[in-house]
Amino acid sequence: MSQKTILIVDDDPDVRLGLHVRLKANHYDVIFAGDGMASIAEARKHMPDLIILDLGLPAGDGFSVLERLKANDSLSLIPVIVVSARDLNANMDRALKAGAKAFLQKPVDNAQLLSVIRQVLGEKNHTPAKKVHDLGDV
């Protein structure tokens, strides 16, 4: 089975690298974009299986990226998970309405992130490759 490709859109290089290491360890191929504009170009070029999207981005924020993805016939089929530090109460509703599958608040618990990714990709029976440290209930 070929590995699924995930496009990570985040303007923070540290967060991008952190996600990269985590996802690679769970057997995903990872590609990146650091701003809104690049994210659309990367999505077109690679047609990823999933997009992890931050909201606060230069050159077109996350909502406008979502809008552009959903307005494009082939890109609109790629599932999007919004992962943002922004307030959940104020943004969740808007993100889901714009077509995102889920809104996760940063810092995202590893176990939760992986479980949502697997579910969106339809890999329900896939068990995590390694033991995962989670954030727990704080």
Next chain:
Amino acid sequence: MREKALQILLVEDNAGDARLLREMFSKEKPDSFEFTHLLRMSDAVIHLAKGGVDIVLLDMGLPDGHGLDTVRRAHGAAPGVPLIVLTGLDDEVLAAEAMKVGAQDYLIKGQIENRALPRALRHAIERHRMQTETDLIRTHQMKFKDEFLSHVSHELRSPLTAIYQFVTILLDRLAGELNLEQQEYLDIVLRNVKQLQSMINDLLEVTRVQAGKLTIELQCTSVFDAIVYTVNTLQGAATAKGITLSFDKDRDLPSVSGDPTRIRQILIILVDNAIKFTPTGGAVKVQARVFEQDPGFLRVEVSDTGCGISPEMTERIFEHLYQITDPGQSGRKGLGLGLYISKELVARQGGKIWVRSEPQKGSHFFFTVPIFSLTSWIGPMLAQEKKPGDAIALLAVEMGSRDGWLSPDVRKEMSHMARRLLQQCLRPETDVLLPTMDSASVRDLFFVVVYTQEHGAEIISKRIRTQFQRCEQLQPADLTLAVSHSFLAPISREKNESMETFVEHVAAGIQDRINIIRLQRSV
């Protein structure tokens, strides 16, 4: 530069009084005051709405308006314009009341000295201007503070995310093996990351409290489930400190009308505090029972065998940023926001929170939540004069996600949308959408009580199905929907039965049916 003439609106139906008042300005410079004299309240409201008035002199007895009502209307039409009321000698009490609903000052007719009126007007305007400025500055400051706190808290989350990511990468051995010492130190980092995150969350919660943006969604909620959740969540922390954490296994507690997430949040704060302030070997216990002093409430108690709180502190600990110094522990204290947040959360759900404690003998924290009562929901509907039928149907709408919910938040959001949609399908006077029944089930269950015959129930069911299929926002979750309805055993009000008993009777019937449906689902 010549100063602009002061625009005075005089609203007075008595021609003699009006003339006297005007005469008081005769000694003033002719172009410094300009009068508009109106006789009726309705004209005054229109004139005020046009703007341009600097001050209003208002008689409280007009042909089309009387007493405080005139003040409210004038103030409502132009809240930014200072207002002086004119009263008779025996109306001073009323005049004082007028100041509470928006008047700046009052003058008693017949007691106004000649030169005093223009001066009183100028003062009123000046006072009003200063008050408005102070209010404005305060509003700005508050808004700035809230925005600042909210901004800072969100900005803090980004670096925290990176720290969390890499600490867990190391701990999960994704970057190679660790020795025991390294593992131990990284565990310490992770624990502190969690503490920092919890503080940021508290800070954000407080800004929400202060901005009035705390979201509370009252549902039919099980306190027992919330207690089990809390004890499970914090059992690890208690055990690690050598503390026994236990709860009353009384499953027959009545459901409450509260927000399940918020009740869990309150319990987590109280139990977490109890563990923090109890020394090794101590015990923390959670109990709930019907409140003896007011049987409409459930009383939840979190007790500990910790250091206790002195009497003078028991009031203050619920204040913003108040902290008790813990004599037993030289460590950190947190932000001191937990109890303040709890107090707000309890109050917003209609309950009270308090503490009983003695130093060295432990503390008992109590809070109350209103017991859920179906009667208050269906009472107004049953009292309706116009009844489209004499039968009562219970509609059960069950919503699930084909692939399972992606996260509890997604589920909650979808559940909100579903409720809004359901509400649109109902007739507001005769149909009642009952609050969400919190259940551990994977599907959401909504109940609607409808006054209708078989035919009507089918129409509503069909309408609900169609609306849900049409709703685009509900599509991404791949929803499943099941709508069913059943009728309560023929119910009609007995001859001598009071309305109250009748409502209780119907409520009991609905409750039985709901219990059966919930039971069937859980099998």
